[in-house]
Amino acid sequence: MTAVIETQGLGKRYRRLWALADCTLSVPAGRVVGLVGPNGAGKSTLLNLAAGLLAPTTGTIQVLGDPPPARPAQLARVGFLAQDAPVCARLSVAEHLTLGARLNPGWDAELARRRIDWLGLDLGQKAGKLSGGQRAQLALTLAIGKRPELLILDEPVASMDPLARREFLEDLTGAIAEQELSVVLSSHLMEDLERVCDYLIVLAGSRVQITGPVEELLATHYLLTGPRRESATLPVGQQVISASHADRKTTLVVRASEPVFDPAWTVSGVSLEDMVLAYMRHAPQGGRRRARENQLEAQK
Amino acid sequence: MIWLTWRQFRPQALTSLAALAAFAMLLGATEPHLAGMYASSGITTCHGQACSRFAGNFLSLVNGGYTVVFMLGIAAVILAPAVIGIFWGAPLIAREFETGTFRMVWMQSVTRAWWVASKLALPGLAAMVVTEGLSLMYSWWAAPIGQAARLAPGTSFPLGMGPFSLPTFDAHGVVPISYAAFGFTLGVTAGVLFRRALPAMAVTLAIFAAVQVAVPLGIRPSLFPPAHTTQSLAENFSGQQSVGIGGKFTFALGYIDSEPGAWILSSGAVDAAGRQVSVMPAACQNAAASTGDPMQCLASHGIGIAASYQPASRYWPIQWTETGIYLALALALAGFCCWRLGRRLP
Numbered sequence: 001m002t003a004v005i006e007t008q009g010l011g012k013r014y015r016r017l018w019a020l021a022d023c024t025l026s027v028p029a030g031r032v033v034g035l036v037g038p039n040g041a042g043k044s045t046l047l048n049l050a051a052g053l054l055a056p057t058t059g060t061i062q063v064l065g066d067p068p069p070a071r072p073a074q075l076a077r078v079g080f081l082a083q084d085a086p087v088c089a090r091l092s093v094a095e096h097l098t099l100g101a102r103l104n105p106g107w108d109a110e111l112a113r114r115r116i117d118w119l120g121l122d123l124g125q126k127a128g129k130l131s132g133g134q135r136a137q138l139a140l141t142l143a144i145g146k147r148p149e150l151l152i153l154d155e156p157v158a159s160m161d162p163l164a165r166r167e168f169l170e171d172l173t174g175a176i177a178e179q180e181l182s183v184v185l186s187s188h189l190m191e192d193l194e195r196v197c198d199y200l201i202v203l204a205g206s207r208v209q210i211t212g213p214v215e216e217l218l219a220t221h222y223l224l225t226g227p228r229r230e231s232a233t234l235p236v237g238q239q240v241i242s243a244s245h246a247d248r249k250t251t252l253v254v255r256a257s258e259p260v261f262d263p264a265w266t267v268s269g270v271s272l273e274d275m276v277l278a279y280m281r282h283a284p285q286g287g288r289r290r291a292r293e294n295q296l297e298a299q300k
Numbered sequence: 301m302i303w304l305t306w307r308q309f310r311p312q313a314l315t316s317l318a319a320l321a322a323f324a325m326l327l328g329a330t331e332p333h334l335a336g337m338y339a340s341s342g343i344t345t346c347h348g349q350a351c352s353r354f355a356g357n358f359l360s361l362v363n364g365g366y367t368v369v370f371m372l373g374i375a376a377v378i379l380a381p382a383v384i385g386i387f388w389g390a391p392l393i394a395r396e397f398e399t400g401t402f403r404m405v406w407m408q409s410v411t412r413a414w415w416v417a418s419k420l421a422l423p424g425l426a427a428m429v430v431t432e433g434l435s436l437m438y439s440w441w442a443a444p445i446g447q448a449a450r451l452a453p454g455t456s457f458p459l460g461m462g463p464f465s466l467p468t469f470d471a472h473g474v475v476p477i478s479y480a481a482f483g484f485t486l487g488v489t490a491g492v493l494f495r496r497a498l499p500a501m502a503v504t505l506a507i508f509a510a511v512q513v514a515v516p517l518g519i520r521p522s523l524f525p526p527a528h529t530t531q532s533l534a535e536n537f538s539g540q541q542s543v544g545i546g547g548k549f550t551f552a553l554g555y556i557d558s559e560p561g562a563w564i565l566s567s568g569a570v571d572a573a574g575r576q577v578s579v580m581p582a583a584c585q586n587a588a589a590s591t592g593d594p595m596q597c598l599a600s601h602g603i604g605i606a607a608s609y610q611p612a613s614r615y616w617p618i619q620w621t622e623t624g625i626y627l628a629l630a631l632a633l634a635g636f637c638c639w640r641l642g643r644r645l646p
Contacts, residue, residue: 053403075409082403088308089399095307102303103408139404146409 004029004150004182005050009059012045019045021206023059027184027199031213032176034197035186036276041203043186044083047154050184051080064150076106079148083155085139089128093121096138097145104146112145119171133164137171144175151176153185157192169195190273202276205283214272221275224252224265234262242278253278301410301418309423312388316430323376323434327441330369337361338444343451355451359459362445370445371458373438377471380434381483382508384427389487390500392419393641397495413642420634424484431480439472453555454538462555463615464563466516473619478626483508485633492637515622521565523621526608529556530570533599539567543588547580553607561612572602 005027012020020042027033035043048054049061052068052075061067066074087096093116101107116123119137121130127138136156143151156172157165173196176183187193193200200217202209210217221241228250234240238256245251253270254260260267270278338344341358343351362370393416396402406412446468449460461468470479486508490500531553539554553567569577580594581601588594610618 048403051403051407053406069406069412072409072411075407075411078407080403080407082400082407084400086400086402086404088401088404090311091307099304099307100408103301103405103410105409142404143407 002029003027003062004064005184006062007046007049007059008061010046010049010056010061011058012042012049012054013057018206020049020203023208025201025208025211027182027201029182030180031199032183032185032197033199033201034193034214035184035201035203036190036193037186037188037203037209038280039188041188042206043188043203044154046203047080047152047184047186048082051078051082051152053080053082072105076104076146077149079143079146079151081136081139081143081151081153081156084159085132085136085156087127087130087135087139087142090126092124092126093130093138094123096127096142097123100142100145106147108145108147111147112141115141115144115175131164132159133161133168136160136168140168140172140175144179147179149182151181151183153183155186155188157187157189165192172196190276194272200272200276202279204280207283209279209283217275218269218272220255220257221270221278222254222256222260223268223270223274224254224260224262225268226250226265241275242281301414302422304405305418305422309426312423313426316426320430320433323373324437326369327373327437330366331441334362334366334441334444338448341448343448351451353452355448356455358448359445359452359455362448363459366445367458370442373441374467374471377431377435377438377476378467378512380431381427381476381479382505382512384431384480385483385487385504385508386501388423388427389484390491390504391497392423392488392491393637394491394495394497394500397491398497411642413638416638416641417634420485420488420637424481424630424634427480427484428477431476432474435471435473435476450561453560462563463561463612464610469520469619470512470516473616474623475619475626478623478630479512481630482511482626482633485630485637488637489633492640519625520618520622521563521610523618524610524614526565527611528606528608529559530574530604530606531556532604533595539605543580543594547582547585547588548578549580549594550578551605553605556607556609559609559611561615563610563612563614565608565610567605567607569598569603570606572604574606577603 003026005025007023007025010020010023011018023042023046035046037043045054049056050063050068052063064074064077068074068078088099091099097109097112097116100112101109116138119134119141121134121138127135130138136159140153140156143153153172157168160168169192172183172185175181176196185193185197197214199211199213201211226249228245228248234254237258238254238260241253241255243250243252252265253275338358341361342354343358346354393402396405405415445459446463449455449462452460454460463469463472469475483504487500487504490503490507491497494500494503538557540552541549543549549569551567551569553564556562556564571577580588580598581603584594584597584601587597
């Protein structure tokens with residue numbers, strides 16, 4: 001299967017801080033890829049690099065076979081919904097559709113109009129007066145209406161209430177099924193991604209922790225619980241991702257290529273959320289501190 | 301893309317149309333009376349010395365009620381490029397960065413260079429049209445005053461300002477077009493560099509004001525090599541003179557009789573050999589003390605008054621040269637914006 005996004009040692013530095021470092025990954029086509037990680041992990045940076053809105057400091061990135069930013073021909077094949085879903089506040093909903101039609105050769109006016117009708121948006125309303133959820137829907141309509149092959153969504157549901165969030169994701173799932181898109185979608189909330197994604201990239205501490213199809217990841221990770229012990233020795237082929245110790249109990253998240261049969265432990269399957277949390281904990285301390293600094297920076 | 305640019309520019313376009321209309325109404329309402337006064341002043345049919353007197357009378361009539369309009373008009377034409385640079389230019393792209401909408405627009409199937417180019421083209425042309433429109437209307441309105449001021453040299457400020465004087469030159473001819481183009485692209489460039497509208501606006505104002513002071517004072521006088529003349533003090537001296545303690549004195553020429561409408565760059569007293577003089581000969585100091593008029597004495601000592609100037613015939617060459625310089629600057633700034641946003645990424 002071909003890759004829609006392929007990176008090689010990709011890194012991005014803002015002044016002294018590395019927002020993303022040494023990122024090598026390949027995103028297969030035809031998947032709905034969840035990009036998950038704590039705030040400030042580098043998710044937005046990676047997606048903006050893929051959209052061609054940032055230039056890499058190190059390494060290379062190829063999107064649909066070409067390095068972004070690119071010619072109009074490539075731009076037409078990539079749809080991007082930026083964080084906070086920017087729309088032109090002074091333009092009406094209808095004018096946004098005109099904008100899409102004028103600026104994109106492959107614009108599907110029929111599809112865009114149908115979406116707006118279905119969403120119940122008022123065509124005459126100024127985009128600045130829409131709610132956060134409606135604005136995101138409008139921005140998504142712009143991104144989908146150009147009929148891209150790859151759709152990149154940066155925290156699309158971050159500003160929505162739980163109901164709007166669920167509706168948005170259901171609508172997105174429908175659109176994906178209808179159009180055979182490859183999708184990359186970031187969130188720091190696992191439950192959002194669990195609902196729609198079949199492939200996962202975990203980013204923490206500015207680095208890629210693990211990537212793979214969701215099923216495969218679930219099949220190779222185990223939760224081990226047993227009496228408390230400070231250091232556990234495990235056979236070759238089993239890697240401890242995280243260990244947590246309670247008063248009398250130790251819990252391990254383990255990655256193993258073979259099923260684990262160890263009488264010393266109670267072995268069970270791991271939930272996607274537990275697995276991702278384990279990788280976030282696994283990330284080097286430096287990265288996490290940096291992530292927190294980024295977070296503080298963002299709150300200012 | 302042109303559609304989007306037009307849609308985003310529409311409010312400013314309407315505002316500027318309203319401003320043009322208001323300006324036209326103000327000038328249109330007062331022009332018939334002004335033109336009537338000019339027609340009945342006798343200037344149109346006079347000969348010789350009489351013209352100067354008629355023109356002086358006309359200007360003192362104008363001074364009664366129209367000085368305010370005269371100054372307001374000049375101010376409007378001169379401030380338009382600065383206002384356009386600050387309120388159209390600086391926010392044009394900075395606002396897109398502030399609101400994040402560049403992330404949406406840049407992901408349409410249009411290259412960034414084309415996006416910048418079309419964003420520059422439409423408001424940029426509008427800026428030039430609006431400013432030159434103001435200038436043409438004002439030139440039409442103020443034509444009788446300029447005509448009279450030429451016939452009555454030495455008329456006091458502001459009506460007597462010659463065509464080369466600082467605000468008058470900047471408000472007439474073709475230079476306003478180029479000031480508008482420069483002010484606008486300067487604002488856009490500041491916005492591209494700062495990515496925030498407010499600092500971009502402040503920097504635009506500061507740089508534009510500095511350039512608009514530096515060019516008339518430092519560059520405009522030497523665009524063409526100045527001409528020189530020396531006048532005898534025996535002739536009717538027109539200008540300012542001051543005599544100080546110890547025989548120190550200075551002369552400044554108001555206008556040159558043989559070169560009507562010339563722009564005097566510098567003037568001062570010189571001796572027969574052409575050297576600058578700042579202290580009177582002792583004999584003339586006595587004459588100044590006893591009669592209060594040292595002119596005859598100074599003239600008999602071979603002292604005259606020298607001036608360097610740009611003749612009136614240089615008016616259009618200077619206008620066009622300066623326009624060319626500003627337009628070249630504007631083009632360079634526009635090219636920089638396209639390059640910066642089209643090629644370089646943060």
